[in-house]
Amino acid sequence: MTDIILVTVTALVGLGTVIFLILNFSRRRTMASASHELQNVAKRMKCSADSSPDRMKQCSPPRHLETEELPCSSGDGPSASGLASSKRETHPNAYKEDKDEKKNFKHGVFKKISRKNGEINQLSKQKIKVMLSELKLDQRGSGDVVKARLKNHFKNQLLGEAGMETTCTQRRYDYICVIDFEATCDEPSPPDYLQEIIEFPVVLLNTHTLEIEESFTHFCKPVINPKLSDFCKVLTSITQAQVDHADTFPVVLNKVKEWMDSKGLGTTHTFAVAADGPWDMNYFLNIQCELSEIPFPEYAKRWVNLSKAFSNFYKTHRMNLLSMLTTLELSFKGRQHRGIDDAKNIARIAIQLLQDGCDLQVNESLQQD
The missing domain is CATH 3.30.420.10 (Ribonuclease H-like superfamily/Ribonuclease H)
Incomplete structure (x- = not known):
């Protein structure tokens, strides 16, 4: 009986030690994370305090000013x-509409858009500009800009052909x-x-x-x-x-x-x-x-x-x-x-x-x- 009690006590002490170590580790990580966050905020606040209005706009804002x-x-x-x-947010059936939007992505047109995007990704900037010229679209901009412009042209074209709304047909x-x-x-x-x-x-x-x-x-x-x-x-x-x-x-x-x-x-x-x-x-x-x-x-x-x-x-x-x-x-x-x-x-x-x-x-x- 004494041996059973001794084993039980030992097990409880061991369990308590494990719980203590886990809690202590979690607390240290939380404190370290908080300290790191405060340091980042302090650096950003110093940036804004030491800058002119123009440069201040270019500084990264403190985290409490950043939004998702x-x-x-x-x-x-x-x-x-x-x-x-x-309309989606104020509509009484907003949740239902969100589900319907997700279903729309199963439409075959989105596979076509994905394939077209893949083709455009393989093109050089010069080739993209030639295509934009043929489509009578603006050719100015960096490689990222002209690529996005061409992709969105074909995206809107394909959506329109499928009878779906585009950013060109409906402004927010x-x-x-x-x-x-x-x-x-x-x-x-x-x-x-x-x-x-x-x-x-x-x-x-x-x-x-x-x-x-x-x-x-x-x-x-x-x-x-x-x-x-x-x-x-x-x-x-x-x-x-x-x-x-x-x-x-x-x-x-x-x-x-x-x-x-x-x-x-x-x-x-x-x-x-x-x-x-x-x-x-x-x-x-x-x-x-x-x-x-x-x-x-x-x-x-x-x-x-x-x-x-x-x-x-x-x-x-x-x-x-x-x-x-x-x-x-x-x-x-x-x-x-x-x-x-x-x-x-x-x-x-x-x-x-x-x-x-x-x-x-x-x-x-x-x-x-």
Whole structure:
């Protein structure tokens, strides 16, 4: 009996030791992972703190500002967000429709598309350009760009022949509002320097005509740092007089909303906001609304990150504005780092994406603590 008790106790002690070791190992891995994550965040935060506004947009954002790929906006109604509500997301039988979409991929047309893609992958860039010329399509762009353009041409052709919807026959939004803020800055930038928006441009892109229909821009008067640094004036070409005679940000934001309403955005027409990355909304607009003690505009809480859409569609690494233009073999038009000119060039990239068959949709959302 004593031997049985002794064996039982020994077994329990051994089991307890194993459990302790497993828990201790798991805790150490969690702590190591957390430490590694904090180091990465610190490095990225240092990058943004030590950079000018232009370079800061090119830095990798802190992880809490990065977002996963998002589906089309679910929409909170025209008065709430102004974004187009996708039929798939708002439909009462959304789950059923998702299942039907998966069934559609069993359609024979997708095998044809796959075979065609394989054939195009074997072609040289020169051969692809010859084919694009014969099809009277744009031949500009890097190898990745022209390859994606040719693939999507045949994809849309085959889908059309099969009687299925394509990105050419159905646009997700009527309009895209391209925004690119300019803000106060200095070089070197003090660690506690708060950047205030000094230019608020909006470029209205009609997704059906693929043309810039109209643009809106207003300067904003900074309050915390009312005097522009020499660095800021040279970088943006915005003068001290222009901001001195401008309205404060809350007034300009209200004018933007009135302008959008006058275009029927969110009521008569569906629309989405677009920018060349996460920074304009997550950083500049977010901080400005806190400084001005006003609510963050609903329509800007979700937007199209064109840099992300560009890299996903053309299968490239993530790029800034100039790199995207270069990859498309387009030159910058206007004055770099001037908000309205930057926004117009971002709109040109959006137009090229739409022409090549990209289904531009909301893929970024506001990250709040």
